[in-house]
Amino acid sequence: MDGNKKLVGDGFDVTSPMPGPRIRQLSPYLLIDHIGPMQIAPTDTPLGSPPHPHRGFETVTVVYDGYLAHRDTAGHDGTIGPGDVQWMTAGAGLRHAEMYDRDFARRGGKLELLQLWVNMPKADKLVPPKYQELRAAAIPSVALPDGKGSIRVIAGSYGGATGPASTFSPMTLLDLHLGQGADFTLTLPAAYNVGLYVVRGAVLINGDRPAKTQQLVVLGWNSADVQLTASEDSLVLVLAGAPIEEPLATYGPFVMNTNEELMAAIADFESGNMGKFPEDE
Known part of the structure; x- marks a missing residue:
């Protein structure tokens, strides 16, 4: 959207x-x-x-x-x-x-x-x-398996790295830097709400949901595995976390x-x- x-x-x-x-x-x-x-x-x-x-x-x-x-x-x-x-x-x-x-x-x-x-x-x-x-120097970065990008871990844990942010509820906040042609599966806890915000670039999500600069894609719950393919150099913020049911x-x-x-x-x-x-x- x-x-x-x-x-x-x-x-x-x-x-x-x-x-x-x-x-x-x-x-x-x-x-x-x-x-x-x-x-x-x-x-x-x-x-x-x-x-x-x-x-x-x-x-x-x-x-x-x-x-x-x-x-x-x-x-x-x-x-x-x-x-x-x-x-x-x-x-x-x-x-x-x-x-x-x-x-x-x-x-x-x-x-x-x-x-x-x-x-x-x-x-x-x-x-x-x-x-x-x-x-920036305190925020760990995880290389993508294909070498076509990296994941900065701001909060929560991913790929063996733990972000420096202290939070009041379970969440994972990731800053994805994707090179053109990057193709990988993002794995997150199934109980988390998940949204992807494209800061810039263009990506294909799960093979059938395109998103481009300044668009938000809401995946919601039960989105443990998210396939991402970058059709151009892209920057994507991953917002994932346990819903606060109050x-x-x-x-x-x-x-x-x-x-x-x-x-x-x-x-x-x-x-x-x-x-x-x-x-x-």
């Missing part, structure tokens, strides 16, 4: 295949935002997504090109670049900002990244916020289990209980 086009913040051109008219979630994954690819003109103006709140889930940002600066009211900050992944646990709640890195903005360049929203089990939704900055209540940047919990989140945000930045004082 194709994504909807939208503008996020004051500098992100976004394609979003989920949620949408045909799919609300692929539990535990709630959202896929594909930012770019876009060319950033040199600027001294801060651009990106200014401070905003979150509670009850995690944001996962995978950078392919460009540099993104993060800071939040829990005291975390950092800059991620090509190949890096940022895994932020909003938990009980915080405010954060995601802006172009200042040096990158001044010189300009290509920007492309993916951001996922990942649900959290009810028992963990109010844990203290956490921040994982996963550098009620879901969402409102903007808050993901909870009941409407009462949503109302509490809104009240906490409006009363300043999700933290302040120094400039707010």
Whole structure:
């Protein structure tokens, strides 16, 4: 399925295949935002997504090109670049900002990244916020058997490698780099929900389902073996995980289990209980 086009913040051109008219979630994954690819003109103006709140889930940002600066009211900050992944646990709640890195903005360049929203089990939704900055060098890569590509293991385990991300529910997040002609079988736990998002390129799935750039293919449960053939050089993000079988209540940047919990989140945000930045004082 194709994504909807939208503008996020004051500098992100976004394609979003989920949620949408045909799919609300692929539990535990709630959202896929594909930012770019876009060319950033040199600027001294801060651009990106200014401070905003979150509670009850995690944001996962995978950078392919460009540099993104993060800071939040829990005291975390950092800059991620090509190949890096940022895994932020909003938990009980915080405010954060995601802006172009200042040096990158001044010189300009290509920007492309993916951001996922990942649900959290009810028992963990109010844990203290956490921040994982996963550098490209710390993410293991597994070569394909035919030598025509590789699999970066961000979370979970695959091919004898274990990703560095710490998660609250079982999941596997893989970044596939496929050369033209790559043909292999991806093996995942049968109990996992499975989706494939084509960042760029063109692939054939299980011999009869073609997918191309910025398309999401939902395989759902019981998709233990997935045959992938790349008709051109391709980049595919594999989203797989055990579904969280709990009620879901969402409102903007808050993901909870009941409407009462949503109302509490809104009240906490409006009363300043999700933290302040120094400039707010």
